[in-house]
Amino acid sequence: MAILEILTAPDPVLKKKAAPVVDVNDSIRALLDDMLETMYDAPGIGLAAPQVGILQQVIVIDVSEDDEGAKPVKMINPEITWASEELASYEEGCLSVPKSFGDVERPEKVKVKYLDENGAPQEMEAYGLLATCIQHEIDHLNGKLFIDHISRLKRAIIIKKLTKLKKTG
Known part of the structure; x- marks a missing residue:
């Protein structure tokens, strides 16, 4: 496993659409493991492949409160199939937008279909922070x-701050 470099805005890769994964193989499984290690090291609760410079539809999430309760979710080609009309607002942050936060309103509940790390189709219903995180990470894929x-x-203001941070190192 390896810690990958996380791209930060305004990197142009972050604005590109990721391609669907055609074959769930050992390299995709290794990517999922590397992304989890990178996310935990950062530390964060979600990471999408474009954030590490790989334009593939792959995300990892772990919204558990502590290390011992770790419940990582690995999703390949995730797609929201239903979203509630009720909205919830969370103060979001992002590993690709360091030290910046903003309130974002999103559907409170979602259903998502995806492939697991073995290529098997899965479906999940999520609410609260997990639903927000799934939507946030799928946004990265788009x-x-x-x-x-x-x-x-x-x-x-945030982009100006990040551009200045990149210039000063």
Whole structure:
């Protein structure tokens, strides 16, 4: 397993759409494991392959409260099949948008279908933080960041700050 480099905004890769995984094989399973290790090291609760420069529809999530209760979720080609009309607002952050946060309103509950690490079809119903995290990570697969859901002014301030951080190292 390896810790991968996490890209930060405004890296253009983060704005590109990821391609569906055609074959769930050992390299995809290794990517999932590396992404989990990277996410835990960061530390974060979700990571999408485009955030580590790989334009494949692969995400990992773990919203458990502590290490001993770790319940990682690995999703390949995730697709939301249903979303509730009820909305929930969470203060979101992102490993690709460091030290920046914003309130984002999303459906409170979702159903998602995906392939597991063995290529088997799965379906999950999620609510609360897990539902928010799934939607956040699927956004990455579509070239969207959480800052695309906040006001233009706040987004501009965050991008300016990140650009300055990149220049100063």
